[in-house]
Structure formats: structure tokens, C-alpha cells
Amino acid sequence: MYDVLVYIIAFILLIVSFVKDKKKTKQAMMKAKKSILNILPELVGVIIIIGVILSLLNPQTISKLLGEGSGILGVVSAAVVGAITLIPGFIAFPLAAMLLENGANYLPIGAFVSTLMMVGIATLPVEFKYFGKKLAIFRNLLAFGFSFVIAYIINLVVNVL
Known part of the structure; x- marks a missing residue:
């Protein structure tokens, strides 16, 4: 029901915009079309990755592991x-949601997503170049440790709600 309400509001606002300034609304719609077409290959990739993971890992396996x-x-x-792992956020979050729907717990998923976003083992050579080895290692270790705090907080919040 919430989705339908959002679509109705968006459609009404689109009509208001069109009535106010047809030219700008058409330009905005063309930009939106280009944005959608640009992100479409990545979106299809997300759907394929999630589909492959779901076919390889059944809910019982996910529940056992996570x-x-x-x-x-x-x-x-x-x-x-x-x-x-080097996965962009637009793939990580739907993947995390899929894992949660199939039996994973919030604690490991919180740790997974937070380390995915904050720790960069794959990007460490670049950090060495710009920050120096000592700072890059310190930052990654700090981020790794803090990801457990974040996961714990996520788990607490979810259990309270």
C-alpha cells in the first residue's frame, strides 16, 4: 500500500511540474531516462548475482552459516x-536484504556490510600510496574493529523494534 501511495504522489507532483514548466519537466524526464539507461546494466548485474547466490545457497545453508x-x-x-570483497553498495544492500530474508541474522550481515563499506583490503595499495602504510593499516584495522560495534548496535536496534 505504501508503494502505491508513493507512486500516486510522484505522479501528482509530475503533473504539477508539467503544468508549471513543460520545458524543464521534459528536460528532467530525459535526464531521468538517461540515468535509468546508464544504471540498467548494473541493475541487471545485481539481479543476476542475487539469483546465482540464491541458487547456490538455500535458506537452510544461509541460516547455518549466518x-x-x-x-x-x-x-x-x-x-x-x-x-x-570489493562490492559496490548498490549490490551489497540488496544482497544483504536477500540473505536476511533467507535466514541470516542481523549481526553477521551488519558486520559484512560495514566492513564492505569501511575496510578496503583490495584497495590497500592505493591507500598506501596516498596515506602511507602506517595510516592506511591503522585506518583499516580501526574500521574493521568498529564494524563489530556497528553490527552489535544494528542487532540491538533490530531486537528493540
Whole structure:
């Protein structure tokens, strides 16, 4: 129901914009079309990746690896995978949602996503070049440690709600 309401509001605002200034509205619609066409290949890639992961990992496997029973090993494993994987956010978040829907727990998923966004093992050589080895390693270690705090906070918030 919420989705329908958002679409109705967007359509009404589009009509208001068109009535106010047809030229600008048409330009905005053309820009929106170009943006959608530019992101479409990546969006199809996301759908394919999620489909492949769902076909390889059934809900029972996901629950076993990342569910409530996975314990600290599941959280640490998810954090390590997130730290060494180079996945953009627009793929990571739908992947995390899919994992949660299939039995994963918020704690390992929080650790996975936060290390994915904050820790850059794959990008470490670039950080060495611009920040120096000492600062780059310190930043990544700090981010890795802090990702567990973030995961814990996410888990607390979800359990409270």
C-alpha cells in the first residue's frame, strides 16, 4: 500500500511540474531516462548475482552459516569476507536484504556490510600510496574493529523494534 501511495504522489507532483514548466519537466524526464539507461546494466548485474547466490545457497545453508546459531564465527567470517570483497553498495544492500530474508541474522550481515563499506583490503595499495602504510593499516584495522560495534548496535536496534 505504501508503494502505491508513493507512486500516486510522484505522479501528482509530475503533473504539477508539467503544468508549471513543460520545458524543464521534459528536460528532467530525459535526464531521468538517461540515468535509468546508464544504471540498467548494473541493475541487471545485481539481479543476476542475487539469483546465482540464491541458487547456490538455500535458506537452510544461509541460516547455518549466518543465522542465529552461527555465533561469533559467523560474525567474524562475514566481517572478513566483507573486508576482502570489493562490492559496490548498490549490490551489497540488496544482497544483504536477500540473505536476511533467507535466514541470516542481523549481526553477521551488519558486520559484512560495514566492513564492505569501511575496510578496503583490495584497495590497500592505493591507500598506501596516498596515506602511507602506517595510516592506511591503522585506518583499516580501526574500521574493521568498529564494524563489530556497528553490527552489535544494528542487532540491538533490530531486537528493540
